[in-house]
Amino acid sequence: MKHINSILAQNLKRLREERKLSLDKVADLTGISKTMLGQIERGESSPSIATVWKIANGLKISFTSLIHEPATDTVVVPADEVQALVEDNGKVRIYPLFPFEDGRRFEIYSLQMEQGGYLSAEAHIDGTEEFITVFEGELTIRISTEEYTVRRGDSIRFKADKPHVYHNSGETTNQFSMVIHYRE
Amino acid sequence: MKHINSILAQNLKRLREERKLSLDKVADLTGISKTMLGQIERGESSPSIATVWKIANGLKISFTSLIHEPATDTVVVPADEVQALVEDNGKVRIYPLFPFEDGRRFEIYSLQMEQGGYLSAEAHIDGTEEFITVFEGELTIRISTEEYTVRRGDSIRFKADKPHVYHNSGETTNQFSMVIHYRE
DNA sequence: TTAGATTGTGCGTTATAACGCACGTAATGT
DNA sequence: ACATTACGTGCGTTATAACGCACAATCTAA
Numbered sequence: 001m002k003h004i005n006s007i008l009a010q011n012l013k014r015l016r017e018e019r020k021l022s023l024d025k026v027a028d029l030t031g032i033s034k035t036m037l038g039q040i041e042r043g044e045s046s047p048s049i050a051t052v053w054k055i056a057n058g059l060k061i062s063f064t065s066l067i068h069e070p071a072t073d074t075v076v077v078p079a080d081e082v083q084a085l086v087e088d089n090g091k092v093r094i095y096p097l098f099p100f101e102d103g104r105r106f107e108i109y110s111l112q113m114e115q116g117g118y119l120s121a122e123a124h125i126d127g128t129e130e131f132i133t134v135f136e137g138e139l140t141i142r143i144s145t146e147e148y149t150v151r152r153g154d155s156i157r158f159k160a161d162k163p164h165v166y167h168n169s170g171e172t173t174n175q176f177s178m179v180i181h182y183r184e
Numbered sequence: 185m186k187h188i189n190s191i192l193a194q195n196l197k198r199l200r201e202e203r204k205l206s207l208d209k210v211a212d213l214t215g216i217s218k219t220m221l222g223q224i225e226r227g228e229s230s231p232s233i234a235t236v237w238k239i240a241n242g243l244k245i246s247f248t249s250l251i252h253e254p255a256t257d258t259v260v261v262p263a264d265e266v267q268a269l270v271e272d273n274g275k276v277r278i279y280p281l282f283p284f285e286d287g288r289r290f291e292i293y294s295l296q297m298e299q300g301g302y303l304s305a306e307a308h309i310d311g312t313e314e315f316i317t318v319f320e321g322e323l324t325i326r327i328s329t330e331e332y333t334v335r336r337g338d339s340i341r342f343k344a345d346k347p348h349v350y351h352n353s354g355e356t357t358n359q360f361s362m363v364i365h366y367r368e
Numbered sequence: 369t370t371a372g373a374t375t376g377t378g379c380g381t382t383a384t385a386a387c388g389c390a391c392g393t394a395a396t397g398t
Numbered sequence: 399a400c401a402t403t404a405c406g407t408g409c410g411t412t413a414t415a416a417c418g419c420a421c422a423a424t425c426t427a428a
Contacts, residue, residue, distance in 0.1 A: 004237045019309070022405060028306075033387050038406060045385065048415075049251065050230040053188045060284050060309065060366050064248055067233065100244050125203070125244065182244050206375060217417050222376060229415065232385075 004067065008052070009043040011066050015059060016041070030058030069101075091117035092166075106181040113139070113168035120165045127183030130160040137174025140167045150176075188251065192236070193227040195250050199243060200225070214242030253285075275301035276350075290365040297323070297352035304349045311367030314344040321358025324351045334360075 016026055023034035023041075030037075031054050039045040040055075047055075056063045077097055085094040091114040098108040113119065132139070133155040140149045141156065143164045150156050151170075158164070160180065168174045200210055207218035207225075214221075215238055223229040224239075240247045261281055269278040275298040282292040297303065316323070317339040324333045326349045327342055333353060334340050342348070344364065352358045 004233055008233065023407095024405075025306075034406080035388080035408090036386050039385085042407090046232040046234040048230040048232050048385070049188055049192065049236060051386080052233060057283050062285075063251060067247060100241050101246075207377095208375075218376080219378090219418080220416050223415085226377090231415070235416080 003069070005040075005046050006043045007069050008047070008066055009041050010070065011068070012037070012055065013041045015061065015065075019059075026055075026058065030055045032058075087119050088113075088117050090114075091168075092119045094119075100182070105184060106179055109178045109180070110175070111166075111178060112173060112175050113137075113166065114173050115168055115171060117168045118165065119167075121160070121163065123162045123164075124160045124180070125182060126161045128160045129181045129183075130158055131179040131181070132156050132176055134174065134176040136176075137168065137172045138170030139174055139176055140169040141165070142167070187253070189224075189230050190227045191253050192231075192250055193225050194254065195252070196221070196239065197225045199245065199249075203243075210239075210242065214239045216242075271303050272297075272301050274298075275352075276303045278303075284366070289368060290363055293362045293364070294359070295350075295362060296357060296359050297321075297350065298357050299352055299355060301352045302349065303351075305344070305347065307346045307348075308344045308364065309366060310345045312344045313365045313367075314342055315363040315365070316340050316360055318358065318360040320360075321352065321356045322354030323358050323360055324353040325349070326351070 016023075021029075023037050026032075026037055027034040032051055036045065036047070036051070037055075040047055040051075052066055053063060056066055079095075082095045082097060085096070086092065087094065093112045095110040095112075096107070097110055100107040111119075132141070132150065134150050134152055136152060138149065138151045140147060141158070141164060142148075143158055144162055148156055148158075149169060200207075205213075207221050210216075210221055211218040216235055220229065220231070220235070221239075224231055224235075236250055237247060240250055263279075266279045266281060269280070270276065271278065277296045279294040279296075280291070281294055282288075284291040295303075316325075316334065318334050318336055320336060322333065322335045324331060325340065325342070326332075328346055328348075332340055332342075335354075
């Protein structure tokens with residue numbers, strides 16, 4: 001969600017400049033105002049799919065070529081650019097580091113829970129597995145009736161296609177990474 | 185542009201019902217209000233790409249699977265569902281019948297020009313060709329300095345990578361089809 | 369039957385996409 | 399030097415996406 005606008009921005013700008021077209025020309029070809037096109041190129045706007053469709057048609061290119069991420073070998077995600085989701089009245093902070101994207105069947109989170117924090121998760125889609133490594137503090141996971149406690153340095157893998165609960169059972173704030181893998 | 189909303193609508197509804205999810209559940213998974221989700225499913229809204237991105241992520245599916253047209257063998261385009269583009273103060277009406285779509289390298293229009301109507305077109309991208317068949321009246325096309333007049337039943341093919349002008353040189357309203365082919 | 373929960377839709381409000389217009393800058397021409 | 403054109407951005411307005419709330423219909427429970 002963070003990138004999609006900038007991806008479109010880059011693609012549109014690149015495609016336009018490759019063809020040496022002005023914003024006016026593209027506006028004429030697509031039926032989208034050049035003001036809007038400019039804002040899209042600068043990543044200042046999150047256009048509707050109808051607008052993107054018109055642009056693709058006007059430029060005679062596919063929809064996907066506009067939203068497809070130019071294959072990069074390396075991506076850096078600075079900590080301060082990740083906006084946390086908070087749960088349990090701020091006691092639990094979830095950082096989505098590498099969200100699910102086409103091609104990959106997993107996503108990676110980093111989580112932080114204050115002492116006593118709780119987080120309950122619905123059952124994921126069938127066959128889904130989670131891989132957790134604890135870097136700080138202590139974490140207790142309850143899956144159905146079973147309960148597992150993992151501490152600093154420990155890891156755990158479990159099938160996440162049933163409801164499960166995370167709980168900071170230690171005395172300090174904990175921190176751990178989570179990889180969620182979705183079956184093909 | 186006409187369909188994109190309904191394509192997304194169908195895909196979303198299908199994917200949701202396949203998994204037996206309620207709008208509330210999907211709202212929870214995606215962070216999009218169920219009101220909006222409902223409107224999208226009914227084709228009443230043209231969501232922003234950021235919204236579509238969130239839906240794709242929440243449901244763990246690719247962006248393209250949401251906007252990809254379910255392969256249909258047959259498509260009917262009723263005349264009254266084609267909204268005309270008008271030029272030359274209403275003297276020229278352009279009906280986009282089969283717009284450019286990924287996979288195909290051409291698009292098909294139907295045009296109608298009242299007596300005396302003019303329509304000038306910019307140069308298309310290099311290698312582009314137009315195929316025109318006149319079904320009613322008379323049509324004169326000027327490409328650079330050359331001029332060609334085609335009448336009912338006649339056809340013409342020309343390279344459209346330079347500016348060209350269409351003109352109804354006859355005494356009655358004319359009508360013709362136009363196929364524009366873009367080089368690979 | 370009645371009470372409770374769950375589902376999808378309608379309504380009013382707010383946020384923002386999208387537009388037309390006009391301005392500042394840069395490039396071009398004479 | 400000046401005028402002219404072309405290009406991209408800022409501003410104010412309008413259209414509409416997106417939200418929260420609440421209602422009507424359907425299903426469950428007892």
